[in-house]
Amino acid sequence: QQQVKQSPQSLIVQKGGISIINCAYENTAFDYFPWYQQFPGKGPALLIAIRPDVSEKKEGRFTISFNKSAKQFSLHIMDSQPGDSATYFCAATTSSNTGKLIFGQGTTLQVKP
Amino acid sequence: EAGVTQSPTHLIKTRGQQATLRCSPISGHTSVYWYQQALGLGLQFLLWYDEGEERNRGNFPPRFSGRQFPNYSSELNVNALELEDSALYLCASGQGYNEQFFGPGTRLTVL
Structure with missing residues (x-):
């Protein structure tokens, strides 16, 4: 019940296309859902995050869509660029002060020029 | 604003x-989190320190321990190293509201 399942494991998109990464969870107590971007040899960087009181959040080319009833959330990268090529992790946690982010397994995105 | 720093690389x-791995949080952050990123296992929560106290630990043996100093920096100690401890160890810092900002990590290789 603590798992976050992420798909696909890898994704290849043409420059200018839309990249979509999906995550699903079971624990209904989760109430904070961040996405991280990680380049090789670097630590994960917080990209965007959402709470369950909204269904969508947009920051620049990055959008999180959240479906509370389906217990799913997804990251959309619009106008994907080669510089977006990285590994993306979704995560979830509760506000019950565990401090613990539960991460998905990651998606390796390659944007072809 | 300086980010989270970790040493050694x-x-x-x-x-x-x-x-012994070290972490300095973002200025103003009182919480430090440690994660292990091992090949094929993703990011696994290790420890959370806040205001000098251990608040939570993940499913790791007691030979993984740490502490947080009065200036909020932290160190992670791993005793009796095993080959499977080889991983990237990531430190993150935060100040409430669940946001965690990660450092570049320390790559630990056990031979």
Whole structure:
């Protein structure tokens, strides 16, 4: 019940296309859902995050869509660029002060020029 | 604003030795979180320190321990190193509202 399942494991998109990464969870107590971007040899960087009181959040080319009833959330990268090529992790946690982010397994995105 | 810093960048140890990893949080952050990123296992929560106290620990053996200093920096100690401890160890800092900002990590190799 603590798992976050992420798909696909890898994704290849043409420059200018839309990249979509999906995550699903079971624990209904989760109430904070961040996405991280990680380049090789670097630590994960917080990209965007959402709470369950909204269904969508947009920051620049990055959008999180959240479906509370389906217990799913997804990251959309619009106008994907080669510089977006990285590994993306979704995560979830509760506000019950565990401090613990539960991460998905990651998606390796390659944007072809 | 300076981000989370970690030292050393790389650490090579042999089985049975002890490793000490260090982390300095973003200024103003009182919480420090430690994660292990091992190949094929994703990011696994290790420890959470806040205001000098251990608040939570993940499913790791007691030979993984740490502490947080009065200036909120932290160190992670791994005793009796095993080959499977080879991983990237990531430190994150935060100040409430669940946001965690990660450092570049320490790559630990156990030979």
